[in-house]
Amino acid sequence: MDVVEIKNLSIRSAEGQLLVHDSSFSLESGKTHCLLGESGSGKTLTSKAILGMLPADLHMSGDILFRGQNLNLLSKKSWRQIRGKHIGTIFQHPEQALHPSIPIGRQFSDLMCSHLPISRYEAEKQAEKMLSRVLLKDTAQVMKSYSHELSGGMNQRVMIAMALLPKPEVVIADEPTSALDVTTQAEIISLLRHLIWDLKMSMLFITHDLLLSSYLADTIGVMRSGEIIEQGSTERILGRPEHEYTKQLCRYRSQRILSKGGNSPNAPSSTAL
Amino acid sequence: MLQVQRLCKEINGRPILSDINFVIEDGGSLAIVGESGSGKSTLAQLIMALKQPTSGQVLFNERSLPRKGIKSYKEWYSDIQIVFQNTASTLNPAMSLYRCLEEPLINFTNLKRRERRDKILEYLNKVGLHRDLLKHRPGKLSGGQYQRACLAKALIISPKLLICDEIVASLDIVLQQQMIELLMSIQKERGLSLLFITHDLSLVPGLCADILVMKDGKKVEQFNTSALHNEEERDIYTITLLKSTESLETTWKQYATHDNKSTG
Amino acid sequence: MMNIIRVNKLSAAALLFIAMLLFMGLTASWLSPYDPFFTNLEQKLLPPSFSHPFGTDYLGRDLLSRVIHGIGDSVFPVFVVLSIVMLIGLFVGTLSAFWGNKLDMLLMSVTDIFTALPSVLLTIVVVGFLGFGMENVYFAVILSWWAKYVRLIRGLIHDVKKEPYIMASRVSGSFGMRTMIRHMIPNIAPQIGTILILDVSKVILTLSGLSFLGIGAQPPSPEWGVMLLDGKNYLQVAPWMGFFPGLMIFLTACSFQIVGERLRKGK
Numbered sequence: 035m036d037v038v039e040i041k042n043l044s045i046r047s048a049e050g051q052l053l054v055h056d057s058s059f060s061l062e063s064g065k066t067h068c069l070l071g072e073s074g075s076g077k078t079l080t081s082k083a084i085l086g087m088l089p090a091d092l093h094m095s096g097d098i099l100f101r102g103q104n105l106n107l108l109s110k111k112s113w114r115q116i117r118g119k120h121i122g123t124i125f126q127h128p129e130q131a132l133h134p135s136i137p138i139g140r141q142f143s144d145l146m147c148s149h150l151p152i153s154r155y156e157a158e159k160q161a162e163k164m165l166s167r168v169l170l171k172d173t174a175q176v177m178k179s180y181s182h183e184l185s186g187g188m189n190q191r192v193m194i195a196m197a198l199l200p201k202p203e204v205v206i207a208d209e210p211t212s213a214l215d216v217t218t219q220a221e222i223i224s225l226l227r228h229l230i231w232d233l234k235m236s237m238l239f240i241t242h243d244l245l246l247s248s249y250l251a252d253t254i255g256v257m258r259s260g261e262i263i264e265q266g267s268t269e270r271i272l273g274r275p276e277h278e279y280t281k282q283l284c285r286y287r288s289q290r291i292l293s294k295g296g297n298s299p300n301a302p303s304s305t306a307l
Numbered sequence: 308m309l310q311v312q313r314l315c316k317e318i319n320g321r322p323i324l325s326d327i328n329f330v331i332e333d334g335g336s337l338a339i340v341g342e343s344g345s346g347k348s349t350l351a352q353l354i355m356a357l358k359q360p361t362s363g364q365v366l367f368n369e370r371s372l373p374r375k376g377i378k379s380y381k382e383w384y385s386d387i388q389i390v391f392q393n394t395a396s397t398l399n400p401a402m403s404l405y406r407c408l409e410e411p412l413i414n415f416t417n418l419k420r421r422e423r424r425d426k427i428l429e430y431l432n433k434v435g436l437h438r439d440l441l442k443h444r445p446g447k448l449s450g451g452q453y454q455r456a457c458l459a460k461a462l463i464i465s466p467k468l469l470i471c472d473e474i475v476a477s478l479d480i481v482l483q484q485q486m487i488e489l490l491m492s493i494q495k496e497r498g499l500s501l502l503f504i505t506h507d508l509s510l511v512p513g514l515c516a517d518i519l520v521m522k523d524g525k526k527v528e529q530f531n532t533s534a535l536h537n538e539e540e541r542d543i544y545t546i547t548l549l550k551s552t553e554s555l556e557t558t559w560k561q562y563a564t565h566d567n568k569s570t571g
Numbered sequence: 572m573m574n575i576i577r578v579n580k581l582s583a584a585a586l587l588f589i590a591m592l593l594f595m596g597l598t599a600s601w602l603s604p605y606d607p608f609f610t611n612l613e614q615k616l617l618p619p620s621f622s623h624p625f626g627t628d629y630l631g632r633d634l635l636s637r638v639i640h641g642i643g644d645s646v647f648p649v650f651v652v653l654s655i656v657m658l659i660g661l662f663v664g665t666l667s668a669f670w671g672n673k674l675d676m677l678l679m680s681v682t683d684i685f686t687a688l689p690s691v692l693l694t695i696v697v698v699g700f701l702g703f704g705m706e707n708v709y710f711a712v713i714l715s716w717w718a719k720y721v722r723l724i725r726g727l728i729h730d731v732k733k734e735p736y737i738m739a740s741r742v743s744g745s746f747g748m749r750t751m752i753r754h755m756i757p758n759i760a761p762q763i764g765t766i767l768i769l770d771v772s773k774v775i776l777t778l779s780g781l782s783f784l785g786i787g788a789q790p791p792s793p794e795w796g797v798m799l800l801d802g803k804n805y806l807q808v809a810p811w812m813g814f815f816p817g818l819m820i821f822l823t824a825c826s827f828q829i830v831g832e833r834l835r836k837g838k
Contacts (some may be wrong), residue, residue, distance in 0.1 A: 072479040073450075131548040215342040216506060220551035242479055248559045272562040288563055290509040293553040357738055377746045384742050397739035410753075414744025460743065506715035 036060040036099075037204055037236050038084065039047065043089065043096035045260075053092070054079050055263045059255050061204065066230065066237040068247035068268075070283075071257030077240050079256075080183050081206050084238070085123060086113040119149055122197030122235075124207040128189040132181040138192055139177030142199065148201055164195040169225060187218035191225070200230060208240045212253075223249060244287045250274055256280050308332055309354070309387075309468055309500065314363035316349055316524075320355050323349050324524045327363070329469065331468065336494065336501040338511040338532075340548065341521035347504045347532070350521075351472045355389050356380065367468065368422055385415050388461035392473040393454045398445035399492040409458050415464045430459040434489060451482040457487070468500040475510065487514055508535075582833040586828035592823060596642030607793050616809045628801060628810040630744045637793040638815055644705075644794040646823060652709055652716075653661035653767055659713070661718025667749060668728035669720065671676035678721065695776070698786045705794075708787045712777060716770075727759040739819065757806070770830035772824035779820050795820050 038061040045054040056077040061067045069077040084098055086105065086153055098105045100120065105113055112296050117123075125131045133141055141162035142152045150157075158177065165173040168191040183190055190210060193292050207226070211219040227250055239250050247254050248268055255265035256277065264277040275281045310332040324346045330339050339345045352358045354365055356372050365372045372495040373379035391397045394420065400406045414421045431438055431523055434455040440448065448456060454474055461469060471490070475483040491514055495499055503515050511518055512532055520527040520542065528542045538546060594600055611631035619626045625634035634679075667678045685693075699710035718734025731737065731833035732755070740754045790797055795816040802813025 072481075134385065186457065216508070217342065217547055217551045220554050223555060242481065245385070245555050246557055249555045268558070269562050282481060284563060286481050288481070288559075289484060291556055291559065292509045292512070292549065293556050293560065355742060357741065380741075380746065381744055384744060391735060391739065391744055398741065399734045399736045399754050399758070401760075402753075409744065410740070411743040414749075 035063050037063045037101060038238070039097075039099040040084070041048050041097040041099065041250070043080065043083060043094070043098065045076070045083060046093045046095075054083070054259050056096075056259075056262045057255075057257070058096075059081075059265060061236050061238055062252070063114070063203070063236055064234050064290070065252040066239055066250050067256055068241060068251035068254045070238045070241060070244060070247050070254055073241055074259075075257040076260040077257045078208055081208050081238060081240050084206065085117055086110070086123065087177035113303070119200055120203050122200065122205045123207065124190075124197050124200035124210045126213060128132040129181055129186070131182075131193060132189060133302040134181060137178055137180055138184075140179070142196060145196060145206060146199065161195070161199060164199045165192070167229065168192075168195045170195075186214055187222065190214065190218075190222055194222070194226060194229070196232060201235075202234065203235060205235050205237045206240070207237060211246070212242070226250070244272075244283050308366075308368060309502070310366040311350075311354070312364050312366070314350070314353060314365065315361045316346070316353060316358065317361045322524055324353070324360075326562075327459060327521075327526055329519055329526075329529060331500050331502060334498040334500055335517070336503065337517045337519060338503045338505065338516040339519050339521060340505060340508050340511065342506055342548075344523065345521040346519055347506075349524075350470055351470050351502075351504055354470060355387065356383055356469055381415065384466075385464055386466055387465070387468045387470065388466040388472045389472060389496070390454070390457045390461050390469040393450055393457070394477050395534035396445070397457060398453070398460070400446055403442055403444060404448070404456055407445060407456070408463060411460060411464045426463060428522060430463045432521035433462075433493070434459045450478050451486070454478065454482075454486060458486075458489070458493075461550075462499075465497075466499075468502065469494075470502045470504070472504045473506065475505070483510070490514065509552055520548070521523075582829050585829040585833075588822060588826045589830065592642060592646060592826075595639055596646060597640045599643055602631075605633035605636040607632060607637040607640040608791055616805065616812075618809070625815045627747055628798075629809070630803055631638050632668045634798075634812065634815055637798060638651060638795070638819055641793040641795045641816065643799065643821070644792055645779055645796070646775065647819070648705070648709060649771055649778060652712055652774055652778075654771060655713055656716045656720050657763065657767060657792055659717045660724045661756075663717075664724030665728060668725045668732065669751065675725075679725075680720035682721050685715065688700065688715070690715035691777075694781065695786065698781070703786050703789060705788045705792075708778065708781050712774065713814060716774075722765065724759070727762055728755055731755050731758050734800075746784065765831060765834045768834060771827040771831070775820065775824050775827070797820045 040060065042054065043054060043057050047053055057076075057080060059069075069080060071077040079088070079092075082207065083094055084105075088094055092299065094106075096106075102118075105116065108116070132138070136186060139158055139161060142164075142288070143157040146152060146157035146160065147154060152160075159198075161174045163176060165176055170176050170191050176184070176188070176192065181192070185277050186194065194210070204222070210226070211222050213224065223246060226237075229235075237250070239247065242245055251268050252266050253265065254271045255262045256279065257263070258279055264271065264280050271280060272284060275284050311327055314324060314327040315322065329337060332512065337349065341346050349358065353360050356374075359374070360372075366381070370382070373383045398404070402410075408427045408501075409423055412418055412426060416423075418426065426436060427441070431441070436452060436455050436459070440452065440456075440493070445453060454511050458474075470481060475486050477484065487510060490501070490503075493499060501515065503511070505511065512535065516532055517529060518532055518535065519529040522544055525542050530540070534540060535545075535549065541549075589712050609632060611627075613631065614623075614627050615631040617623055617627040619632075623635065625638060627633055628637070663678060667675045685834050688772050693715040694708070694711040697714060701707040701710070737750065737754055745753060751801055778787060779794065779796030779799070782794050785798050785800060788794035788797050790801070798816035799813055799820070802809075802816065805812050
């Protein structure tokens, strides 16, 4: 069954420029769909549209269905309720999304208490359990700290814990690792994969990196200048890309495979300039 | 030949770089790989004499770092040029691209207006930019175009050594690869020495002959690129770096093998 | 400039007014119908009419001609004053921001003193020492304004100094003055320009205000502040004597303010 379904989504700027053009895709329950595209391809706008967080000067048309319910027809308030309870979000810059002057633990309990009828003590206990699930050591200490006291990787783990704690059906992750170091990125990505799997959630993962999408996604949609130019299963997109742009992406990416037995990296390709 | 000897840098008593040694032969290439906070960008700025080292020295063809006098700085920069990361706007936003590229020619050469023009067009062509862009301000260029323009500006006075500090970090993969290929062809054509600074190990093979891994301001190890996968010899940190990328490649290798066959 | 016109009718009107003002100021001797200093007591205190559109004053001088000639005395000196202030600011501000910590501290202390003093008070004290007259007023205004520009330009240069392209320009062989002229000034010029235009109206008001107080331009000069002062004494008999110079001061100050605001918000 499809948890989220996007039908003919178009987004226009105030000047009438088409930013996202007629895109449709669906997110199956328990699966991960990846929106792949370079900067300015409209992938982030699409995710913001699903969250109902588009800037006010943009015009949106099309349908966004969440479990068959058209979010577009809902009031801002009920949309926000659905967003808080059923859709979790992970942003690129957790240090911007987390409150700088409230301790992490307090932010957790605030969030929990606003959605669930539980006590603050109960909420903090659950939060601490979740923090240990995202492989943070010394969770009691983390609960007391402020976000600026934590490293980028730790902040992103906190963010993930916060997004997954209300047990949402869908998680939207917008470039969660592009600001992180290579080693941290690998840890976070594999953590995310395991958690999503364990908790049987669906995820919409937004990235510019074909490698990450190959690792995480069941299905991939390739976006370019506001349009989904190709979508299908990961196996199909990687193995038999049809669109010229996807082919190019695959070719360039495979030149950068490091592991032994991969392509010889940076071998001069026939497409050099 | 660039020699970096026992180079140390402290800022407010905190060591940023400690005891860095390496040599780049004429025409040689070295990649410096490290994560954020490893001090790799500080190293680039020390070699470019944009910061003064706390101790140690940098020699280029037996000449040491300039400290005083415009003349010695100019001599240093006519041999060594740098391209910075493109998130930093390193082209003057108030000048047209033409005037940006003309800048080093005016400062380092005695070329006449006409010769300068020809040279700019030659290098623009070399980095694959269209001449219509010359009249625009740098703000109008896309990320890839911007980095090409910076590369042209660095190469236009024919330096002997080029330092690249994370020059593709914020570009998309297609642009990254095109930039790397461009760099390789220029390096081959010129016999240019190259110091390539990056956090991404996968950019290095094919581009640089040697790799120096840095962590927390210290040199972890230096080795030949062909020995990257030799796990008995490699330091544990290098292996962690390598494995981080490789762990994400498992699915890729499973599916994308068709791709290699079909597209050659 | 073309953008401003398209954006807003009000600022277009303001710009047009300024252009006309400058043109009329430059061609005052051809444009004005009468000699602004010619007195004719038979025609004194005439209300606006066809032959005298703005009327005449208590000595029978044509007000329109005096207002037009007044542009040269009321508006043009403002540009001179501001240019001098800006040049001082550019020179001292650069010196302060670019070279030397001790010099910087000293200069900043001096500017602190000047910015702390109320400018009108400072001007009156200086004119009191040097005696009445327009030249002394210009000097006094420059004295009370230069510190603001030094601090402004020093701040702007400090900001622009941190920009990566300044570091990069060093690698491309630009040092010292060359960096200053080619890389820094073009990048701070728009901000300075905007503030200059905004300050034009303030200086116009200051200068004519001082003339109105009687310590600036002296009669029979057609400076607008002086004319306003003359008009004050005949407010009940001949209100046009004060009305037209006052209107001109008002419109000019407004126009520069509008254009300046537009420039600041635009872009």
